[in-house]
Amino acid sequence: MNKKNVVANRYEVVQHIGQGGMADVFLAIDTILNRHVAIKILRSDQSTDAISILRFEREAQAATTLAHPNIVEIYDVGEYKNHHYIVMEYVAGKTLKKVIRDRAPLLNLEAVDTMKQLTSAVAEAHKRGIIHRDIKPQNVIVKSDGSLKILDFGIATAKGSAQLTQANNVMGSVHYLAPELAKGEPASPQSDIYALGIVFYEMLTGDVPFKADQAVQIALQHMREPMPSVRKANPNVPQSVENIIIRATAKNPKLRYQSCDEMLKDLEKCMLPEHQNDKPLSLKDPIDKTPTKQEKDDTKVAMTRSTSLSRVANKRTKIYITAIVVLFALFALIVGLFLAGILPPKSKTVTVPNVSDMDVAQATAALEEQELEVDQENIIYQLSKDSIEGVVISTEPASSSEVERHSKVKLIVSSGVGEEMPNYVGKNIDDVKASLPSSIHLIEKEEQSDKKPGTIIRQEGVAPGELYDVAGVTDVTLYYVPYVKITIPADIIGKPIEEATAQLEAMGVNVVRAHRDTSSLPQSEIDKIKVGTVIETMPAAGSEYTQKKDSYVTLYFY
Template identity: 50%
Template sequence: MSDNMIQGRYKVVKHIGQGGMADVFVAIDTILNREVAIKVLRGELSNDPVSVLRFKREANASTLLSHPNIVDIYDVGEYKGHHYIVMEYVKGKNLKQLITQRGALIKEEAVDIMKQLCGATIEAHNRGIIHRDIKPQNVLVMNDGTIKMVDFGIALAQGALQLTQSDSIMGSVHYLAPELAKGEQATMQSDIYSLGIVFYELLTGDVPFKADQAVQVALMQMRNEIPSVREINPSIPQSIENIIIRATAKNKGFRYQNVEEMLDDLKTCLRPERQNEKKNVFSFPEEGDKTVVIEKVKQSGKAEEVQKAKKVKKGGFNPVWLVGILVSLLIVSGIYFLLSISGVLKPSLTMLEVPNIIGMDVTSAKNSLDQLDLILDTTNITYQLTDDTPKGKIISVNPEVGSEISKETTVSITVSSGIAAYIGDYAGMKLSDAKKDLAKYSNVKIILEEEESEDVAPGVIIRQELLTPGMQFNPEVSTDIKLIYSKYTTIVIPWEISDMQIEDATTLLQNMGVEVMLSALDTSTMSDEEMENLRYGVVIQTTPAVGTSYTQEDGSNVVIYYY
């Protein structure tokens, strides 16, 4: 967006990513003083009625949902012809990036993620919403392990009309349920299939089906059995594999009837008594995908059977074969057509996978992409502070790692500008203590400002500005923080405390807001005559001297000398 302020409220900070329809920005909500994410429909799609309807459908679907594992939606609107959604800003990475970086997850972590995903999906289904695009790229992972489901852009309310014929197969083909590949209506079981594929990927580090063309993957989803996760990792118990087998059954009637059933299974799958349970087996090919089988002629010696077999062989033609071939061609053609109009399939292009360049420096990444005839955009690199990635290393890629793209496609990157620091909350703290804490940041300059306050003690910080509590900043860059503190007390040290009893003088000064320190007078250099004039227990002198102006600051005091 050209404007950095939307509706006079949201101050755009930076661009952090893009999807098929929208760009995503980090912004500051200037009213509530919090970071938010803003999803903005791209300009070229603003005049496309279908894109606008899909975008609005995402907004409508998301605002219906309230769940700890679904990103919160704060605001929806249109500004200068740009449709936007304001949502919770989740710091972290998406699940696909996590899998790319770490590979297969341990089974306990995978089960925990799946339980959270199921909880989010149950919330959507209970509201009558089918997600239709559940995949790791649409799952954000927070630093504490909490996951957040996002992107309801192609979600569909049960019973609602589809926008286009291709709407039924808009989801990513690697997670696409077989019935959607055939162009059938999405159901809750379609989301359950996608959950099963995600579970498989969490446990193995990869999707079950891969091919050069999307149509090939779609056919595999329809025809091929899901590879066994236990053959890849024998330490995975049968109880876990059974969940994947049931969730990804080709016949949706064999799948879990709702996500609650799948969640219940996940809650008990790690129990010792379930580790070696019997393996789930469903008939394959299943109903709806029956294959015509021509039986071999039995060696019975019966002339009639042999003659029938000879007739079939001699004729060289069997109408059953022709029907099978025609049906197969129609299925392949139908899938190819549906994938083409949905944008999933891009014919006549050699597709490549975006390599994993996360963690590389820019030079190394460019060399890797050059070898694949891909173009690294070095003129528009986004720099971003991170919690753990050293400066100069790549932290994210667009399109994402593992995405299928054609040669000569431009790849954008986000690079770490350093490891972030987070500013503390100094309100209510003594100014001297705040200064000590900030001393660890050599590049942070402290700006002080006094303010009269009846509620806050002198020398105590009322509030801070420029760097507000919890704000992320780069400790390697010069940064200002303003500390507004309650004005110190300024007095004139009264003349009358001279020769006053030290207890009375101390009380008088303390009542004036002054800190007092008592110190015995050093008489080692005094003459006998001077000593004779001294009186016990009274104020001999003060520092600063009586009659002078004194400001009570943190750590300062008036010294009373006595004999």
């Protein structure tokens, strides 16, 4: 897809803004409703895979059944030129992961408010029989007003439906993976609740509770290690809040909240003064760190699960063991080459990405991904011929430039769509006035010149070729050569037509002569007529007259 593509003769693709395991996501314009949308398009390499298509369709089916202010809205689903697509609400903002990375630990009230929104949205999904299965901060967009939207139901599943796990697909994210999922057990509402508890912990501490170099180690920690105390990492967290995390992240799903509504009730009251000093919650679910035979079996399953994170129980084969060994060997080789100086060190420069047609938040995120910083104090806003208000036009330095890491990049952002100001110099003032758009307020001024009267000789306000705001009113001053202004002589009546014509032309007036017919007059009247003399003028003799481009004085005679 590129900027000139139009999907289904309706959605004009503007910019590639993201990608997932199966699909690419583009910013597009709905040309019928004239609004920005996000369009997710199944990649070509997945378009012939029945499982991928079924998962893609399941995402659309899952999301279209949901109507909640904190769940991204689906507008349209279809297939175009063998590409399956989903059109959804475009949400401008930062991922919750980015918010955590920038500002964690979040204030208790902010973290609790965020959890209320998240839990309410997941509760709605669960009531519709949909389990998300991939709740993580990367799948949550936080808008500038603090409201949020949950994205990506790509691996969501209906309760009791077939599992669409593939051996080479990472289902969910290991840092937020419930212990039972690591063992290969089916997803349930409690596995989503576990992930919510991990996200809550991360917001309040700035880090996930379990970390290791290998996915298998993290999965095993979820299964066997006690959940770290959030209050030890952040003493400002009240016990009532930690109790929510303790219950949400219980190893045993039966000891967790049995619904998101239960969890939401505790979130609603945890910051009340009477709950600030609640007693620490004990779930009476001791953990034996000595591995039993069952735990050893679980460990084997977890290793297989974490390598492919698959729910297919028979995938514990030599293929995956071999793959792990090869990966470790490759990693060790790369580290060895780097330490030996054979591989080059990390470059000191980075390439400025193309952020045109993104909004400021998206452009900021894209630049930060490249270890660059937006010069927030010097964002330039200007009119654009092609870009709507709020969209990035270009950057300084320009895209594709090589700059030092952590350099500041200046954004040039559209303040609205503008049009080029025409060049009116040399044109007639009356012609210009007749065709002037309502968005231009004309100020007329006369200026002497040897040019033809009415000719525009100077233009001020907005120079020719500069953009002006078509949605507003722009002042433009045009200086033109003044027209001739006279008083038509009263004594011109009765003068011979040739003499009267010459007199007016000498004054700079355009003259038209009109001969009156005498055939309808009686002979007595005809006898009194002085043939060839002026009998009437239009405008009337003695009146003020301005000689403009297409105006004239008419002389009537017999």
